[in-house]
Amino acid sequence: MSPQPEPVPSPTTPPSLTEVETHGVDRIPDADRTATPLDLFRLAFGGANTFSTCVLGAFPILFGLSFWQGLAATLLGVVVGALILCPMAVFGPVNGTNNAVSSSAHLGVHGRVVGSFLSLLTAIAFFSISVWSSGDALVGGAHRLFGLERSTPSYVIAYALFAGLVLAVCVYGFRFMLFVNKVAVTSATALFLVGAIAFAGDFDPSYAGVFTDSADAATRSLFWPSFIGAALIVLSNPVSFGAFLGDWSRYIPASTPRRRVIGAAFLSQIATLLPFVFGLATASIIATKAPEYVDPAAPDFVGGLLAISPGWFFLPVCLLALIGGMSTGTTALYGTGLDFSSVFPRLSRVQATLLVGASSIAFIFVGRFGLDIVRSISTFATVIVTCTTPWMVVMMLGFHTRRGWYDPDALQVFNRRQRGGRYWFAHGWNWRGMTAWWVSALLGVLFTNIPGQFVGPLGDLANGVDISLPLALVVAAVLFLTLLRLFPEPRAVYGPEGARLARTVDTPVLPITGPDAPQNDAPLSDPPTTLRA
Template sequence: MSSQPAPSPTAPPSLTEVETHGVERIPDADRTATPFDLFRLAFGGANTFSTCVLGAFPILFGLSFWQGLAATLLGVVVGALILCPMAVFGPANGTNNAVSSSAHLGVHGRVVGSFLSLLTAVAFFSLSVWSSGDALVGGAHRLFGLSRGDLSYVVAYALFAGLVLAVCVYGFRFMLFVNKVAVASATALFLLGAVAFAGDFDPSYAGSFTDPVASDAGMFWPSFIGSALIVLSNPVSFGAFLGDWSRYIPATVPRRRVIGAAFLSQIATLLPFVFGLATASVIASKAPDYVDPAAPDYVGGLLAISPGWYFLPVCLLALIGGMSTGTTALYGTGLDFSSVFPRLSRVQATVLVGVVSIGFIFVGRFALDLVQSISTFATVIITCTTPWMVVMMLGFLVRRGWYDPEALQVFNRRQRGGRYWFTHGWNWRGMTAWWVAAVIGVLFTNIPGQFVGPLGDLANGVDVSLPLSLAVAAVLYLALLWLFPEPRAAYGPGGARLVRTIETPVEPITGPGAPAADQSPRPVL
C-alpha cells in the first residue's frame, strides 16, 4: 500500500468561471461532486414542462387515466432500471460515457456513442424549446394580449435557446446551480398546479377502451405498450449523458450510491409525468379538440383549462423547467463533440452544436412540421441507444469494472494502439451486437398512428422493439465474446468474468504524448 496521501480536493470554481475540462480524465483533486448532485442534475433535467408533454401521450393514445398511470409507472420504473447502471462509468474513468465506450466498441467505435448522444440532445433540446416557448407565448397572450403570430414564437424560441446555450458555455458548475434552483421551484409549481386543477380532475376518465368487445379493443395493447415506451424514452435518453455529470464524482464513492442516485432521480420524475397525464385527461374532458391525435396541442389545451391565476406559474414552469432540460441535453453533446473534433474546445463545440440545434428547432417548427413527430423520433433514437447501453453494461460486468485511463484517451489525443485498439480501432464484437440489435428494434417498432416498422405488425400490433433489441444485444454480445475472445490485456488484474480471453500482443500507444513503452497505466477499480 502506498504511503502517499490522497490528493486534497481543490475548492470548486465559481459559477461565472467558464469550465475548462473537456473529456480528458478529470483530476482526482477536481472531482468534488456528490451522488446528490447527480440526482439533482438528472431529476432537474426531467422535472420539466417537456416531460409533461410526454406524460400526456397515454391520453392521446386513447387510454383512460388509470390505464395511462399504469403505462407511466411501467415506463418510468423499467427505464430507471435500464438507465441507472450507466452512472458508474463517470466515477470509474473520470470522463464521459462515449469515451468510456472505447473499451467495448474500440477506439474508433466510440463515435457511435457520440452520434447517439447528438441525436438525443437535438430531440430533447428541441422538445424543451418548443414546449416552453409555446407556453410562454400562450401565457403572455392570455395575460397581456401578446400576439400569437410567428414573430412572437421566433423571439421566444431564440431568447430561450440563447439562455440555454449561455448556461452550457459556462459549464458544469453553472448548470448544477440552475438545476438546484429548478428542482425546488419546478416541484413547487407542479404541486401548485395540483391545487389549480383539483376541482376539474376526474380519475374516472374512461378513454377509448372501455368496451372489451368494441371494434377498436384490439388497439388497447399497442396503445398501452406504445405509451409506456414513450415514457421510457425519457429516462433512457439520459444514458449517454450520465457520465458527463458523474465524472465529477470521486472514484472512491461506493457504486451503489451512484447507481441509487440515478435510479431515484428517474422515479422522482413521476411528478411531471403524472401532472401531464392528469391535466391531459382534464383537457380531453373539457377541451377535447386540443388532444385530437391528428393535431395535438397539449400546451394550448393546458392554458385553455387553467384558471387565470395559474397563467404566470405556467410561464415560470416553462422557463425554469425548459432551462433545465435544455442545458442537460446540450451540455453533454457539446462536451462530446469536442472529443470527436479535438481542434474544437468544449466551449467552441458547445456553441457549434447549439447553433445547429437552434437551426433545427426553427426548421422543424416552421417548415417541416416536425413537432408532432417528436415522439416517434425520440422512440426510434431510444431503440438504437438501448442496445449500446447493454453492450456498455455487460462490458463493465465482464471487465470487472476495470479500465485503462490512458488507452481510453487514444482517440481524443489522435494516437493509435493500446489495449482498446482491437482491429484498426474497431471492436467488431461490440459493434456487431449494437447495430444488429438496433436494426431489429427499428424493424419491429410500432407506434400507433405514427411509425410502424416493416415487421411492426408481427406481434399483433404490439411494439416489441425494446425488449427484442435488449435481448438480442445481450445474447449476441456475450456469444461473440465467448466465440471470439478479446485479448487478455483488455481486462484487468482480476481477469475476465463469464467470457474467455486469448493472449494476443497489444499494439503500443504511439502518437502525440504517448507513454513510454514500459509505462504501466494506472488501473481504475
C-alpha cells in the same frame, strides 16, 4: 519582518459559477472531483422535471387509455426506464470522463463515435421538445395574461430566448449548470404542486378513455398496442439520459460507493413521476373539457392546458416553462458539446458547444417554421432511444465482464489522436460490441410500432404490439455475450482479476503511439481505484 506570502488556494476548492469550465473529456483530476451523488440526482431529475416531460406524460391519453390505464403505463415506463438507465452512472466516477469515451473499451477506439453520434441525435431531439413546448407555453401564457399576439414573431422570440439562455449556461459549464438545476428542482416541484391545486376541482380519475366495455371489437383489439406504445414513449425519457450520465458523474470521486451513484440515478427518474402524472392528469381533463386539443391527428397539449387553466395559474405556467426549458435544454446540450470537442480535437469544449448549440437552434427553427415536424419529434426521440438502448446494454455487460476495470490512458487514445493501446482491437474497432449494437438496433427499428405515428416494416408481426425495445435488449445481451465467448478478446483488456462470463486469448496489444505516447512498449499502468461496492 518580511511579509508572509499569499496562501495558495486548495486544489479541492470548486471554481466559481462564472468561471468557464476548462475540462473537456480528458480524465478529471482527483482533486477536482467535488461533486456528490446528490448533485447527480439534481441534474438528472432537474433535466426531466419540466414542461416537456408533461407533454410526454400526456401520450397515454392521446393513445386512448383511461387515467388508471395511463397511470399503469406511466409507472411501467418510468420504473423500467430507471432500471435500464441507472447502471450507466458508474462509468463517470470510474473513468473520470464521459460515457462516449468510456465506450472505447467495448466498441473500440474508433467505435466510440457511435456514442457521440447517438448523444448528438438525442440532444437535438429532447432540446427541441424542450424549446418548442416551453416556448409555446410561454407565448400562450403571455397571450392570456397580457394579450400578447400569438404570431410567428412571438414564437421566434420565445424560442430564441430559451435557446440563447441554454447555450450561455452550457458555455459556462458544469458548475453553472449544476446551480441552475439546483434552483430548477425546487422551484419546478413547487410549481407542479401549485398546479395540482389549480386543477384539483376538475380532475376526475374515472376518465374512461376509448377502451371501454361498450367499445367495438376493433377498438378493444388496439388496447395492448396502445398501452405498450404509451409505456415506451414514457420509457424513452429516462433512457435518453444514458449517453449523458457520465458527463455529470465524472466529477464524483472514484472512491464513492457504487450503490450510492446508481441509487441517485434511479431515484432521479422515479421522482419524474411528478411531471409525468401532472401531464397525464391534466390531459385527462383536457380530453373531457376541450377534446379538440387531444385529437391524435393534431394534438396540442400546451394549448389544451392553457384552455382549461384558471386565470391565476397563467403566470406559474410561464415560470414553469422558463425554468423547465432551461433545465432540460442544458442537460441535453452540455454533454453533446463536451463530447464533440473530442471528436474534433481542434475545437475546445466552448467552441464545440457553440457549434453544436448553433446547429441545434437552426434545427429548431427550421423544424418549427419550415418543415413543421414538431408533432413528429416524439417519434424521432423514441426511435433514437431504441437505437441507444442496445449501446447501453453493450456498455453495462462490458462493465460486468471487465469487473469494472478500465485503463484511463487507453480510453483517451482517440482524443489525443494516438494509435494502439488495450482498446485498439482491429484498427480501432471492436467488431464484437459493434455487431451486437447495430444488429439489435436495426431489429428494434424494424419492429417499432407506435400507433398512429410510425410502424416499422416488421412492426405488425406481434399483432400490433411494439416489441422493439424488449427485442433490442435481449438480442444485444445474447449476441454480445455469445460473441465474447466465440471470439475472445485480448487478455490485457480485462485487468488483473481476469474476465467474467467471457473467454480471453493471449494476444499482443499494440503499444500506444503518437503525440505524448509512453516511451516504451510496456502495458500502461493500472487505473486508479474504482468505485467501492
